[in-house]
Amino acid sequence: MYWLDVYRAHLKVAIATMLQYRFAVLIWAVWGFVGPLISLAVWSAATAAQGGQIASASGAQFSRSDFAAYFLVFMIVSHLTMSWEAFEFAWRVRDGQLSPRLLKPIHPIHLDASYNIGYKLITSAMLLPVWGLLFFLLAPTPPRSWQQFLLGIPALALAAVIRYVFQYSLAVIAFWTTRVEAINQLYFTLDAFLAGRIAPIALLPGWLASVAALAPFRSMGAFPVELFLGQVPPDQVLPGFALQVFWLIVALTLLRVLWAAGIRQYSAVGA
Protein backbone atom coordinates (compact mmCIF):
# COMPACT_ATOMS: atom_id res chain seq x y z
CA MET A 1 0.00 0.00 0.00
CA TYR A 2 2.84 2.37 0.93
CA TRP A 3 4.65 1.76 -2.36
CA LEU A 4 1.41 2.05 -4.29
CA ASP A 5 0.83 5.49 -2.74
CA VAL A 6 4.42 6.53 -3.41
CA TYR A 7 4.27 5.46 -7.05
CA ARG A 8 0.83 6.97 -7.57
CA ALA A 9 1.96 10.35 -6.20
CA HIS A 10 5.18 10.31 -8.21
CA LEU A 11 3.38 9.20 -11.35
CA LYS A 12 0.98 12.14 -11.13
CA VAL A 13 3.92 14.54 -10.86
CA ALA A 14 5.76 12.82 -13.69
CA ILE A 15 2.77 13.01 -16.01
CA ALA A 16 2.05 16.63 -15.07
CA THR A 17 5.68 17.55 -15.74
CA MET A 18 5.76 15.81 -19.09
CA LEU A 19 2.51 17.38 -20.20
CA GLN A 20 4.27 20.73 -19.77
CA TYR A 21 6.62 19.63 -22.56
CA ARG A 22 4.18 17.77 -24.81
CA PHE A 23 5.95 18.65 -28.02
CA ALA A 24 9.43 17.62 -26.83
CA VAL A 25 8.04 14.37 -25.47
CA LEU A 26 6.35 13.63 -28.79
CA ILE A 27 9.57 14.33 -30.72
CA TRP A 28 11.47 11.92 -28.47
CA ALA A 29 8.79 9.31 -28.95
CA VAL A 30 8.76 9.71 -32.73
CA TRP A 31 12.55 9.36 -32.72
CA GLY A 32 11.90 5.79 -31.58
CA PHE A 33 10.45 5.00 -35.04
CA VAL A 34 13.65 5.82 -36.86
CA GLY A 35 15.84 2.83 -35.93
CA PRO A 36 13.32 0.03 -36.52
CA LEU A 37 12.02 1.60 -39.75
CA ILE A 38 15.55 1.93 -41.18
CA SER A 39 16.29 -1.68 -40.25
CA LEU A 40 13.02 -2.70 -41.86
CA ALA A 41 13.79 -0.76 -45.05
CA VAL A 42 17.25 -2.35 -45.33
CA TRP A 43 15.97 -5.89 -44.74
CA SER A 44 13.00 -5.37 -47.11
CA ALA A 45 15.43 -4.33 -49.87
CA ALA A 46 17.69 -7.31 -49.09
CA THR A 47 14.71 -9.66 -49.18
CA ALA A 48 13.59 -8.33 -52.56
CA ALA A 49 17.14 -8.74 -53.91
CA GLN A 50 17.19 -12.35 -52.69
CA GLY A 51 13.97 -13.21 -54.47
CA GLY A 52 11.53 -12.61 -51.60
CA GLN A 53 13.03 -14.85 -48.86
CA ILE A 54 16.13 -14.76 -46.66
CA ALA A 55 17.26 -17.95 -44.97
CA SER A 56 18.99 -18.07 -41.59
CA ALA A 57 21.89 -20.43 -40.79
CA SER A 58 19.38 -22.77 -39.10
CA GLY A 59 17.21 -22.81 -42.20
CA ALA A 60 14.42 -20.49 -40.99
CA GLN A 61 12.96 -18.36 -43.79
CA PHE A 62 12.17 -14.65 -43.47
CA SER A 63 9.86 -12.88 -45.90
CA ARG A 64 9.25 -9.13 -46.15
CA SER A 65 6.11 -9.54 -44.02
CA ASP A 66 8.11 -11.43 -41.39
CA PHE A 67 10.58 -8.56 -41.20
CA ALA A 68 7.70 -6.07 -41.03
CA ALA A 69 6.21 -8.03 -38.11
CA TYR A 70 9.55 -8.33 -36.33
CA PHE A 71 10.57 -4.68 -36.58
CA LEU A 72 7.11 -3.29 -35.85
CA VAL A 73 6.83 -5.38 -32.69
CA PHE A 74 10.42 -4.51 -31.84
CA MET A 75 9.53 -0.82 -32.20
CA ILE A 76 6.80 -1.18 -29.57
CA VAL A 77 8.86 -3.41 -27.26
CA SER A 78 11.78 -1.02 -27.56
CA HIS A 79 9.56 1.92 -26.72
CA LEU A 80 8.07 0.19 -23.69
CA THR A 81 11.43 -0.99 -22.34
CA MET A 82 13.51 2.11 -23.00
CA SER A 83 15.48 3.86 -20.30
CA TRP A 84 17.66 6.96 -20.34
CA GLU A 85 18.81 7.03 -16.72
CA ALA A 86 22.54 7.15 -17.37
CA PHE A 87 22.30 10.61 -18.96
CA GLU A 88 20.05 12.19 -16.37
CA PHE A 89 21.68 10.68 -13.32
CA ALA A 90 25.17 11.85 -14.34
CA TRP A 91 23.81 15.34 -14.90
CA ARG A 92 22.22 15.34 -11.43
CA VAL A 93 25.42 14.19 -9.74
CA ARG A 94 27.40 16.87 -11.57
CA ASP A 95 24.90 19.57 -10.82
CA GLY A 96 24.29 18.65 -7.18
CA GLN A 97 20.60 18.03 -7.83
CA LEU A 98 20.95 14.52 -6.47
CA SER A 99 21.40 15.70 -2.87
CA PRO A 100 17.77 16.71 -2.20
CA ARG A 101 16.72 13.29 -3.49
CA LEU A 102 19.17 11.50 -1.23
CA LEU A 103 17.62 13.22 1.77
CA LYS A 104 14.30 11.47 1.20
CA PRO A 105 13.64 8.24 3.10
CA ILE A 106 13.23 6.25 -0.14
CA HIS A 107 15.73 5.25 -2.81
CA PRO A 108 15.82 7.79 -5.67
CA ILE A 109 15.25 4.95 -8.16
CA HIS A 110 11.54 5.00 -7.30
CA LEU A 111 11.10 8.61 -8.38
CA ASP A 112 13.05 7.97 -11.56
CA ALA A 113 11.16 4.76 -12.30
CA SER A 114 7.87 6.66 -11.92
CA TYR A 115 9.02 9.13 -14.57
CA ASN A 116 9.95 6.25 -16.81
CA ILE A 117 6.52 4.67 -16.41
CA GLY A 118 4.77 8.04 -16.80
CA TYR A 119 6.65 8.74 -20.01
CA LYS A 120 5.64 5.40 -21.45
CA LEU A 121 1.98 5.84 -20.49
CA ILE A 122 1.73 9.24 -22.12
CA THR A 123 3.70 8.50 -25.24
CA SER A 124 2.08 5.12 -25.81
CA ALA A 125 -1.31 6.81 -25.79
CA MET A 126 0.01 9.29 -28.37
CA LEU A 127 1.65 6.63 -30.52
CA LEU A 128 -1.09 4.01 -30.49
CA PRO A 129 -2.84 5.31 -33.63
CA VAL A 130 0.50 5.59 -35.46
CA TRP A 131 1.38 2.01 -34.56
CA GLY A 132 -2.05 0.91 -35.77
CA LEU A 133 -1.55 2.74 -39.07
CA LEU A 134 1.89 1.17 -39.58
CA PHE A 135 0.48 -2.32 -38.97
CA PHE A 136 -2.24 -1.59 -41.51
CA LEU A 137 0.16 -0.25 -44.14
CA LEU A 138 3.01 -2.77 -43.77
CA ALA A 139 0.83 -5.91 -43.56
CA PRO A 140 3.04 -7.89 -41.15
CA THR A 141 2.81 -11.65 -40.66
CA PRO A 142 0.34 -12.33 -37.77
CA PRO A 143 1.58 -14.15 -34.63
CA ARG A 144 2.05 -17.88 -35.08
CA SER A 145 0.91 -18.77 -31.58
CA TRP A 146 -1.51 -16.84 -29.39
CA GLN A 147 -0.31 -18.69 -26.27
CA GLN A 148 3.20 -17.37 -26.89
CA PHE A 149 1.73 -13.96 -27.64
CA LEU A 150 0.25 -13.89 -24.12
CA LEU A 151 3.54 -15.06 -22.61
CA GLY A 152 5.10 -12.10 -24.38
CA ILE A 153 3.42 -9.76 -21.87
CA PRO A 154 5.25 -10.96 -18.71
CA ALA A 155 8.44 -11.28 -20.78
CA LEU A 156 8.01 -7.65 -21.86
CA ALA A 157 7.53 -6.55 -18.23
CA LEU A 158 10.65 -8.46 -17.18
CA ALA A 159 12.59 -7.01 -20.11
CA ALA A 160 11.62 -3.49 -19.06
CA VAL A 161 12.71 -4.08 -15.45
CA ILE A 162 16.02 -5.77 -16.42
CA ARG A 163 16.89 -2.94 -18.82
CA TYR A 164 15.93 -0.33 -16.27
CA VAL A 165 18.04 -1.84 -13.51
CA PHE A 166 21.04 -2.32 -15.83
CA GLN A 167 20.72 1.29 -17.02
CA TYR A 168 20.52 2.49 -13.43
CA SER A 169 23.66 0.51 -12.57
CA LEU A 170 25.45 2.23 -15.45
CA ALA A 171 24.07 5.54 -14.25
CA VAL A 172 25.46 4.98 -10.76
CA ILE A 173 28.98 4.88 -12.23
CA ALA A 174 28.54 8.67 -12.32
CA PHE A 175 29.49 8.63 -8.63
CA TRP A 176 33.06 7.88 -9.78
CA THR A 177 33.17 9.65 -13.11
CA THR A 178 30.56 12.11 -14.26
CA ARG A 179 31.44 11.34 -17.88
CA VAL A 180 29.52 8.10 -18.24
CA GLU A 181 28.66 8.79 -21.90
CA ALA A 182 31.54 6.64 -23.19
CA ILE A 183 30.44 3.61 -21.18
CA ASN A 184 26.86 4.24 -22.21
CA GLN A 185 27.85 4.42 -25.86
CA LEU A 186 29.50 1.00 -25.61
CA TYR A 187 26.35 -0.34 -23.97
CA PHE A 188 24.13 0.97 -26.76
CA THR A 189 26.41 -0.42 -29.47
CA LEU A 190 26.38 -3.89 -27.93
CA ASP A 191 22.66 -3.58 -27.41
CA ALA A 192 22.04 -2.73 -31.09
CA PHE A 193 23.57 -6.03 -32.22
CA LEU A 194 22.92 -8.40 -29.33
CA ALA A 195 19.35 -7.39 -28.46
CA GLY A 196 18.27 -8.01 -32.05
CA ARG A 197 17.71 -4.40 -33.01
CA ILE A 198 19.64 -4.44 -36.28
CA ALA A 199 18.74 -7.96 -37.30
CA PRO A 200 16.75 -10.85 -35.85
CA ILE A 201 19.21 -12.88 -33.78
CA ALA A 202 18.63 -15.94 -36.02
CA LEU A 203 20.21 -13.98 -38.88
CA LEU A 204 23.38 -13.00 -37.02
CA PRO A 205 26.61 -14.87 -37.91
CA GLY A 206 26.87 -18.13 -35.91
CA TRP A 207 29.35 -17.00 -33.28
CA LEU A 208 27.54 -13.67 -32.70
CA ALA A 209 24.20 -15.48 -32.43
CA SER A 210 25.71 -17.74 -29.72
CA VAL A 211 26.94 -14.73 -27.79
CA ALA A 212 23.57 -13.01 -28.21
CA ALA A 213 21.70 -16.07 -26.97
CA LEU A 214 23.36 -15.81 -23.57
CA ALA A 215 24.16 -12.10 -23.19
CA PRO A 216 21.63 -10.03 -21.22
CA PHE A 217 20.55 -7.96 -24.22
CA ARG A 218 18.29 -10.62 -25.77
CA SER A 219 16.40 -10.85 -22.48
CA MET A 220 15.72 -7.12 -22.75
CA GLY A 221 14.77 -7.09 -26.43
CA ALA A 222 14.43 -9.94 -28.89
CA PHE A 223 13.05 -12.53 -26.45
CA PRO A 224 9.68 -10.81 -25.83
CA VAL A 225 9.51 -9.84 -29.52
CA GLU A 226 9.99 -13.47 -30.58
CA LEU A 227 7.32 -14.55 -28.07
CA PHE A 228 4.83 -11.99 -29.40
CA LEU A 229 5.43 -13.37 -32.87
CA GLY A 230 5.28 -17.01 -31.73
CA GLN A 231 8.79 -17.71 -33.03
CA VAL A 232 10.32 -19.29 -29.93
CA PRO A 233 10.66 -23.09 -30.17
CA PRO A 234 8.37 -24.50 -27.41
CA ASP A 235 11.27 -26.09 -25.52
CA GLN A 236 13.05 -22.71 -25.43
CA VAL A 237 10.26 -20.74 -23.74
CA LEU A 238 11.02 -21.75 -20.17
CA PRO A 239 14.81 -21.43 -20.53
CA GLY A 240 14.17 -17.98 -22.03
CA PHE A 241 12.25 -16.90 -18.92
CA ALA A 242 14.87 -18.52 -16.66
CA LEU A 243 17.56 -16.48 -18.42
CA GLN A 244 15.50 -13.33 -17.90
CA VAL A 245 15.20 -14.07 -14.16
CA PHE A 246 18.94 -14.81 -14.02
CA TRP A 247 19.82 -11.46 -15.63
CA LEU A 248 17.35 -9.65 -13.39
CA ILE A 249 19.09 -11.06 -10.30
CA VAL A 250 22.50 -10.12 -11.78
CA ALA A 251 21.28 -6.60 -12.53
CA LEU A 252 19.79 -6.10 -9.06
CA THR A 253 22.93 -7.41 -7.37
CA LEU A 254 25.11 -5.18 -9.53
CA LEU A 255 23.00 -2.15 -8.71
CA ARG A 256 23.04 -2.92 -5.01
CA VAL A 257 26.81 -3.30 -4.87
CA LEU A 258 27.51 -0.25 -7.04
CA TRP A 259 25.03 1.88 -5.13
CA ALA A 260 26.47 1.00 -1.72
CA ALA A 261 30.00 1.78 -2.91
CA GLY A 262 28.96 4.81 -4.95
CA ILE A 263 27.11 6.53 -2.16
CA ARG A 264 30.30 6.40 -0.09
CA GLN A 265 32.17 7.87 -2.98
CA TYR A 266 29.70 10.71 -3.46
CA SER A 267 31.39 13.68 -1.90
CA ALA A 268 31.23 16.51 -4.38
CA VAL A 269 31.97 19.74 -2.57
CA GLY A 270 28.97 22.02 -2.75
CA ALA A 271 26.67 19.26 -4.03
Place this chain on the structure above:
Amino acid sequence: MSEQPHIVVDQLRKVYRVHEREAGAAASVRSLFRRRYREVEAVRGISFRVMPGEIVGFLGPNGAGKTTTLKMLSGLLFPTSGEARVLGFVPWHRNPGYLRQLSYVLGNRSQLVWDIPAMDSFLVNQAVYQIPEKQFRETLDELIALLDLEPLLKKPVRGLSLGERMKCELAASLLHRPSVLFLDEPTLGVDVTMQGRIRQFVAEHNRRHGATVLLTSHYMADVTALCRRVIVINKGQLLYDGDLTTLSDRIAPFKLVTLDLESPEEAAHAEKYGTVVERNGAKVTLRLPRSETAGVVARLLTDLPVTDLTVSDPPIEEVIEQIFHGRTLDAGEGLPHVLA
Protein backbone atom coordinates in the same frame (compact mmCIF):
# COMPACT_ATOMS: atom_id res chain seq x y z
CA MET B 1 18.30 15.87 33.50
CA SER B 2 17.48 12.56 31.77
CA GLU B 3 17.04 14.27 28.41
CA GLN B 4 19.44 13.00 25.78
CA PRO B 5 21.03 15.35 23.24
CA HIS B 6 19.49 15.21 19.75
CA ILE B 7 22.85 15.78 18.12
CA VAL B 8 26.15 14.38 19.37
CA VAL B 9 29.26 15.12 17.35
CA ASP B 10 32.60 13.71 18.39
CA GLN B 11 35.93 14.53 16.73
CA LEU B 12 34.27 14.67 13.33
CA ARG B 13 36.72 15.07 10.49
CA LYS B 14 36.42 15.24 6.69
CA VAL B 15 39.30 15.30 4.25
CA TYR B 16 38.59 15.85 0.55
CA ARG B 17 41.01 14.61 -2.07
CA VAL B 18 41.12 17.23 -4.78
CA HIS B 19 42.62 16.74 -8.24
CA GLU B 20 44.95 19.60 -9.12
CA ARG B 21 46.63 20.78 -12.26
CA GLU B 22 48.07 23.96 -13.78
CA ALA B 23 46.17 25.80 -16.50
CA GLY B 24 47.03 25.10 -20.15
CA ALA B 25 47.13 22.28 -22.67
CA ALA B 26 50.54 20.91 -21.66
CA ALA B 27 49.41 20.58 -18.06
CA SER B 28 46.23 18.81 -19.10
CA VAL B 29 48.27 16.26 -21.10
CA ARG B 30 50.65 15.79 -18.16
CA SER B 31 47.71 15.23 -15.83
CA LEU B 32 46.59 12.35 -18.07
CA PHE B 33 49.64 10.39 -17.03
CA ARG B 34 50.34 11.68 -13.59
CA ARG B 35 47.44 13.02 -11.60
CA ARG B 36 48.31 15.27 -8.71
CA TYR B 37 46.07 15.26 -5.71
CA ARG B 38 45.94 17.56 -2.77
CA GLU B 39 44.21 16.78 0.48
CA VAL B 40 41.92 19.45 1.84
CA GLU B 41 40.92 19.09 5.46
CA ALA B 42 37.48 20.67 5.43
CA VAL B 43 36.50 19.68 8.99
CA ARG B 44 39.23 19.09 11.56
CA GLY B 45 37.88 17.09 14.42
CA ILE B 46 34.99 19.13 15.79
CA SER B 47 32.83 18.07 18.73
CA PHE B 48 29.59 19.49 20.08
CA ARG B 49 26.17 18.51 21.42
CA VAL B 50 22.74 19.98 20.75
CA MET B 51 19.79 19.37 23.08
CA PRO B 52 16.21 18.79 21.85
CA GLY B 53 14.44 22.00 20.85
CA GLU B 54 17.57 24.15 20.74
CA ILE B 55 18.16 26.57 17.86
CA VAL B 56 21.88 26.82 17.31
CA GLY B 57 23.58 29.21 14.91
CA PHE B 58 26.40 27.60 13.00
CA LEU B 59 28.72 30.39 11.96
CA GLY B 60 31.84 30.70 9.90
CA PRO B 61 33.13 32.30 6.71
CA ASN B 62 32.87 30.61 3.30
CA GLY B 63 34.86 27.39 3.28
CA ALA B 64 34.86 27.13 7.09
CA GLY B 65 33.37 23.63 6.97
CA LYS B 66 29.76 24.44 7.93
CA THR B 67 28.09 22.85 4.94
CA THR B 68 30.43 19.85 5.02
CA THR B 69 29.46 19.30 8.67
CA LEU B 70 25.75 19.61 7.90
CA LYS B 71 26.13 17.20 4.98
CA MET B 72 27.78 14.65 7.24
CA LEU B 73 25.03 15.10 9.83
CA SER B 74 22.35 14.63 7.18
CA GLY B 75 23.97 11.49 5.76
CA LEU B 76 25.02 13.01 2.43
CA LEU B 77 28.73 12.65 3.18
CA PHE B 78 30.80 10.01 4.89
CA PRO B 79 33.28 11.45 7.36
CA THR B 80 36.97 10.62 7.17
CA SER B 81 36.98 9.90 10.88
CA GLY B 82 35.09 10.69 14.06
CA GLU B 83 31.58 9.92 15.19
CA ALA B 84 28.16 11.50 15.14
CA ARG B 85 24.71 10.52 16.25
CA VAL B 86 21.54 12.39 15.46
CA LEU B 87 18.36 11.19 17.17
CA GLY B 88 20.37 8.10 18.06
CA PHE B 89 21.15 7.27 14.42
CA VAL B 90 24.52 7.32 12.68
CA PRO B 91 23.57 9.75 9.90
CA TRP B 92 25.68 8.25 7.08
CA HIS B 93 24.05 4.85 7.54
CA ARG B 94 21.13 6.65 5.87
CA ASN B 95 18.52 4.71 7.81
CA PRO B 96 15.05 5.56 6.42
CA GLY B 97 13.88 5.85 10.03
CA TYR B 98 16.34 8.72 10.47
CA LEU B 99 15.68 10.40 7.13
CA ARG B 100 11.97 10.42 7.96
CA GLN B 101 12.65 12.66 10.99
CA LEU B 102 15.11 14.98 9.30
CA SER B 103 14.89 17.99 7.02
CA TYR B 104 17.81 19.74 5.43
CA VAL B 105 16.96 22.96 3.61
CA LEU B 106 19.74 23.92 1.23
CA GLY B 107 19.30 27.53 0.17
CA ASN B 108 20.71 26.87 -3.28
CA ARG B 109 19.18 23.46 -3.95
CA SER B 110 15.55 22.70 -4.54
CA GLN B 111 13.49 19.67 -3.66
CA LEU B 112 10.45 21.11 -5.45
CA VAL B 113 9.60 19.91 -8.93
CA TRP B 114 10.38 22.88 -11.17
CA ASP B 115 7.63 22.70 -13.79
CA ILE B 116 4.54 22.12 -11.70
CA PRO B 117 2.86 23.85 -8.74
CA ALA B 118 4.45 23.37 -5.30
CA MET B 119 1.27 21.71 -4.04
CA ASP B 120 2.06 18.66 -6.21
CA SER B 121 5.48 18.34 -4.57
CA PHE B 122 3.79 18.59 -1.16
CA LEU B 123 1.52 15.66 -2.09
CA VAL B 124 4.55 13.60 -3.10
CA ASN B 125 6.07 14.29 0.30
CA GLN B 126 2.83 13.25 1.97
CA ALA B 127 3.14 9.84 0.30
CA VAL B 128 6.89 9.46 0.81
CA TYR B 129 6.80 10.44 4.50
CA GLN B 130 3.53 8.58 5.11
CA ILE B 131 1.86 11.64 6.60
CA PRO B 132 -1.74 10.81 7.63
CA GLU B 133 -4.32 12.93 5.79
CA LYS B 134 -5.51 14.74 8.93
CA GLN B 135 -2.00 15.69 10.07
CA PHE B 136 -1.08 16.69 6.52
CA ARG B 137 -4.04 19.09 6.26
CA GLU B 138 -3.39 20.55 9.72
CA THR B 139 0.30 21.13 9.05
CA LEU B 140 -0.37 22.49 5.59
CA ASP B 141 -3.00 24.93 6.89
CA GLU B 142 -0.58 26.08 9.55
CA LEU B 143 2.20 26.57 7.00
CA ILE B 144 -0.14 28.38 4.63
CA ALA B 145 -1.10 30.79 7.41
CA LEU B 146 2.41 31.34 8.76
CA LEU B 147 4.11 31.71 5.41
CA ASP B 148 1.22 33.26 3.48
CA LEU B 149 1.42 30.47 0.90
CA GLU B 150 -2.14 30.48 -0.44
CA PRO B 151 -1.47 32.53 -3.61
CA LEU B 152 1.65 30.50 -4.42
CA LEU B 153 0.35 26.96 -4.26
CA LYS B 154 -1.11 26.80 -7.75
CA LYS B 155 1.73 28.53 -9.62
CA PRO B 156 4.43 26.41 -11.27
CA VAL B 157 7.57 26.63 -9.14
CA ARG B 158 9.63 28.05 -12.02
CA GLY B 159 7.32 31.09 -12.02
CA LEU B 160 7.95 31.93 -8.35
CA SER B 161 10.37 34.59 -7.14
CA LEU B 162 13.35 33.47 -5.09
CA GLY B 163 11.68 34.45 -1.82
CA GLU B 164 8.42 32.75 -2.77
CA ARG B 165 10.29 29.61 -3.75
CA MET B 166 12.15 29.58 -0.44
CA LYS B 167 8.84 29.79 1.43
CA CYS B 168 7.53 26.79 -0.51
CA GLU B 169 10.84 25.02 0.02
CA LEU B 170 10.52 25.52 3.79
CA ALA B 171 6.94 24.30 3.74
CA ALA B 172 7.89 21.17 1.78
CA SER B 173 10.63 20.49 4.32
CA LEU B 174 8.38 20.86 7.34
CA LEU B 175 5.22 19.01 6.27
CA HIS B 176 6.39 15.83 7.95
CA ARG B 177 7.22 17.73 11.15
CA PRO B 178 10.90 16.79 11.33
CA SER B 179 12.49 16.48 14.76
CA VAL B 180 15.77 17.84 13.44
CA LEU B 181 16.02 20.68 10.97
CA PHE B 182 19.18 21.84 9.23
CA LEU B 183 18.82 25.24 7.59
CA ASP B 184 21.70 26.11 5.29
CA GLU B 185 21.46 29.76 4.26
CA PRO B 186 17.65 29.84 4.28
CA THR B 187 17.54 33.57 3.56
CA LEU B 188 20.13 33.59 0.78
CA GLY B 189 19.24 36.11 -1.91
CA VAL B 190 15.94 36.97 -0.25
CA ASP B 191 14.94 40.61 0.42
CA VAL B 192 14.94 42.09 3.93
CA THR B 193 11.17 41.84 4.47
CA MET B 194 11.13 38.21 3.42
CA GLN B 195 14.17 37.49 5.61
CA GLY B 196 12.17 38.77 8.56
CA ARG B 197 9.18 36.61 7.66
CA ILE B 198 11.31 33.50 7.36
CA ARG B 199 12.98 34.22 10.71
CA GLN B 200 9.65 34.70 12.44
CA PHE B 201 8.42 31.52 10.88
CA VAL B 202 11.38 29.42 12.01
CA ALA B 203 11.01 30.74 15.55
CA GLU B 204 7.29 30.04 15.57
CA HIS B 205 7.73 26.56 14.14
CA ASN B 206 10.35 25.75 16.75
CA ARG B 207 8.06 27.03 19.51
CA ARG B 208 5.10 24.97 18.33
CA HIS B 209 6.82 21.72 17.43
CA GLY B 210 10.03 21.79 19.42
CA ALA B 211 12.25 20.84 16.50
CA THR B 212 16.00 21.03 17.02
CA VAL B 213 17.43 23.53 14.56
CA LEU B 214 20.97 24.00 13.30
CA LEU B 215 21.16 27.16 11.20
CA THR B 216 23.89 28.62 9.04
CA SER B 217 23.55 32.08 7.62
CA HIS B 218 25.63 34.94 6.33
CA TYR B 219 23.10 37.37 7.73
CA MET B 220 23.86 38.05 11.38
CA ALA B 221 20.30 39.27 11.78
CA ASP B 222 19.12 35.69 11.24
CA VAL B 223 21.39 34.50 13.98
CA THR B 224 20.71 37.26 16.50
CA ALA B 225 16.95 36.89 15.98
CA LEU B 226 16.85 33.12 16.37
CA CYS B 227 19.82 31.72 18.22
CA ARG B 228 20.82 32.08 21.84
CA ARG B 229 23.68 29.73 21.26
CA VAL B 230 26.23 29.84 18.46
CA ILE B 231 28.94 27.51 17.28
CA VAL B 232 31.68 29.29 15.38
CA ILE B 233 34.00 27.38 13.10
CA ASN B 234 36.78 28.55 10.85
CA LYS B 235 39.09 26.49 8.64
CA GLY B 236 37.37 23.37 9.91
CA GLN B 237 38.12 24.07 13.56
CA LEU B 238 35.70 24.93 16.30
CA LEU B 239 36.48 28.40 17.65
CA TYR B 240 33.60 29.03 19.98
CA ASP B 241 30.57 27.22 21.34
CA GLY B 242 28.36 29.11 23.73
CA ASP B 243 25.98 32.01 24.31
CA LEU B 244 25.76 34.60 21.60
CA THR B 245 25.88 37.36 24.24
CA THR B 246 29.15 36.22 25.78
CA LEU B 247 30.75 35.77 22.37
CA SER B 248 31.50 39.48 22.17
CA ASP B 249 33.02 39.52 25.69
CA ARG B 250 35.39 36.77 24.66
CA ILE B 251 36.37 38.02 21.27
CA ALA B 252 36.06 41.80 21.45
CA PRO B 253 37.88 42.91 24.59
CA PHE B 254 36.61 46.46 24.44
CA LYS B 255 33.50 48.59 24.92
CA LEU B 256 32.03 51.44 22.93
CA VAL B 257 31.31 54.69 24.80
CA THR B 258 29.07 57.25 23.08
CA LEU B 259 29.13 60.79 24.46
CA ASP B 260 26.89 63.79 23.78
CA LEU B 261 28.80 66.95 24.58
CA GLU B 262 27.79 70.60 24.66
CA SER B 263 29.70 71.61 21.50
CA PRO B 264 31.73 70.10 18.63
CA GLU B 265 34.89 71.68 20.13
CA GLU B 266 34.36 69.74 23.35
CA ALA B 267 33.92 66.59 21.26
CA ALA B 268 37.39 67.11 19.79
CA HIS B 269 38.82 67.03 23.33
CA ALA B 270 37.31 63.58 23.89
CA GLU B 271 39.82 62.10 21.45
CA LYS B 272 42.49 62.07 24.17
CA TYR B 273 40.55 59.46 26.15
CA GLY B 274 40.30 56.64 23.60
CA THR B 275 40.16 55.65 19.91
CA VAL B 276 37.47 57.59 18.01
CA VAL B 277 35.17 55.31 16.08
CA GLU B 278 32.82 58.06 14.90
CA ARG B 279 32.41 61.82 15.40
CA ASN B 280 29.35 63.71 14.35
CA GLY B 281 29.04 67.30 15.60
CA ALA B 282 28.92 67.20 19.37
CA LYS B 283 28.48 63.44 19.42
CA VAL B 284 31.50 61.15 19.61
CA THR B 285 31.93 57.36 19.94
CA LEU B 286 35.10 56.03 21.57
CA ARG B 287 36.52 52.55 21.75
CA LEU B 288 38.00 51.66 25.16
CA PRO B 289 39.70 48.54 26.47
CA ARG B 290 37.15 46.65 28.54
CA SER B 291 39.27 46.76 31.73
CA GLU B 292 39.75 50.54 31.58
CA THR B 293 36.19 51.48 30.67
CA ALA B 294 34.95 52.30 34.19
CA GLY B 295 37.93 54.51 35.03
CA VAL B 296 37.88 56.40 31.73
CA VAL B 297 34.12 56.98 31.92
CA ALA B 298 34.56 58.47 35.44
CA ARG B 299 37.26 60.83 34.15
CA LEU B 300 35.16 61.81 31.10
CA LEU B 301 32.25 62.74 33.36
CA THR B 302 34.54 64.84 35.56
CA ASP B 303 36.59 66.52 32.83
CA LEU B 304 34.03 67.23 30.09
CA PRO B 305 30.53 68.81 29.90
CA VAL B 306 28.75 65.53 29.12
CA THR B 307 24.97 65.78 28.49
CA ASP B 308 24.48 62.09 27.75
CA LEU B 309 26.62 58.94 27.88
CA THR B 310 26.02 55.30 26.87
CA VAL B 311 28.31 52.29 27.20
CA SER B 312 27.71 49.35 24.86
CA ASP B 313 29.25 46.20 23.45
CA PRO B 314 30.40 46.35 19.85
CA PRO B 315 27.72 45.18 17.38
CA ILE B 316 27.71 41.40 17.01
CA GLU B 317 28.20 41.79 13.25
CA GLU B 318 31.57 43.39 13.87
CA VAL B 319 32.54 40.68 16.32
CA ILE B 320 31.70 37.93 13.86
CA GLU B 321 33.37 39.87 11.07
CA GLN B 322 36.47 39.91 13.23
CA ILE B 323 36.41 36.12 13.58
CA PHE B 324 35.71 35.58 9.90
CA HIS B 325 38.59 37.67 8.76
CA GLY B 326 40.91 36.93 11.63
CA ARG B 327 41.60 40.62 12.10
CA THR B 328 41.17 42.82 15.12
CA LEU B 329 38.96 45.81 15.54
CA ASP B 330 41.55 47.60 17.57
CA ALA B 331 45.19 47.70 16.66
CA GLY B 332 46.54 46.53 19.98
CA GLU B 333 44.29 43.50 20.52
CA GLY B 334 44.92 40.18 18.84
CA LEU B 335 42.34 37.53 18.13
CA PRO B 336 42.42 34.76 20.71
CA HIS B 337 43.52 31.55 19.01
CA VAL B 338 41.07 28.95 20.14
CA LEU B 339 38.36 30.35 22.30
CA ALA B 340 36.39 27.28 23.20
